[in-house]
Amino acid sequence: MKIAPVVSREEWEAARERLLVQEKELTRARDALAARRRRMPWLRVDEPYVLDGPDGEVSLLDLFEGRRQLIVYRAFFEPGVGDWPNRPCPGCSLVADQVAHTAHLNARDTTLAFASRAPQPEITRMKDRMGWTMPWYTITDGFDVDHGVDEWHGTNAFIRDGDTVYRTYFVNKRGDEAMGGTWAYLDITALGRQETWEDSPEGHEQTPPYQWWNWHDSYGS
Structure with missing residues (x-):
């Protein structure tokens, strides 16, 4: 290699x-893009989707776990894909390996979940083997087709108003490269990081940066 x-x-x-100078320009452009995401229109989700979880059938609303926002990554772990049933798709596995501790997302009223078409026993086995701890559900209906992830991985963001669920954003292909970190996930949501420096629509609740940050085992204490 030539040095x-x-x-x-x-x-x-x-x-x-x-x-x-260029790096700061990129940071400002990234912040501006996230601000535009927070102003995206919402798409109401009326289909009563049903997924399988570790404890049985759940609805899309259940995936929120009581929080305001939900991020769902569609992973390809299922019959006919890659080295089934030994491993999920290598790319999806790399994404899973990069997921930061979800307590930080939860502190911003946001839940992260993975979903694929593998049966729950296979998902549990693989999570135990790989050390993955995020909730991981089994798609049983047209959720993947309706949300652009039936043939390729992708990340969808949702928000709820009471029991009404809305789709707020979607990213796939190389857009998923940035996923895994707390900031990257929050930046694709309708509420963002919920910090006072952000350019957000009027009425968004915000707190100063650093004020809400905590050790992952100390939120709520």
Whole structure:
């Protein structure tokens, strides 16, 4: 491999400062894009979807676990895909390996769940083997077809108003590369990070950054 130019400390710092200008532009553009997501229209979900969970059948509303928002990643672990039943799709497994502790999402009234068409015993076995702890459900109806994830992985965001569920955002393909971290997940939701610096629609509840951040085992204490 041909190495890059080797320079003095001063030249290296100057090069870093030049690149930092573009990096800050990207950060501001990313924040502006997240603000536009928070202004996306909502799509009401009227279909009574039923999924299988560890304790039996559940509705889409049940997946919220009582919280205001829900993020569902459609993973491909099922007959006919990859090395079934030994492993899920390698890409979906990489996404699962990157998921941060979900307590931070829960603290922002948001639940993360995975869904695929594998039976629950296979999902439980695989979660135990890989050390995955996020809720993982079995799709039993047209949920994947209706939400653009029947042939490819993808992440859908939902919000509820009482018992009424709305679809608020969808990202797939390379858009899923950023998923896994707490900030990336919150940035695709209708409520965002819910911090005071964000450009959000009027009426969004917000708190200062750092104020709500906590150790994952200390929320609620």
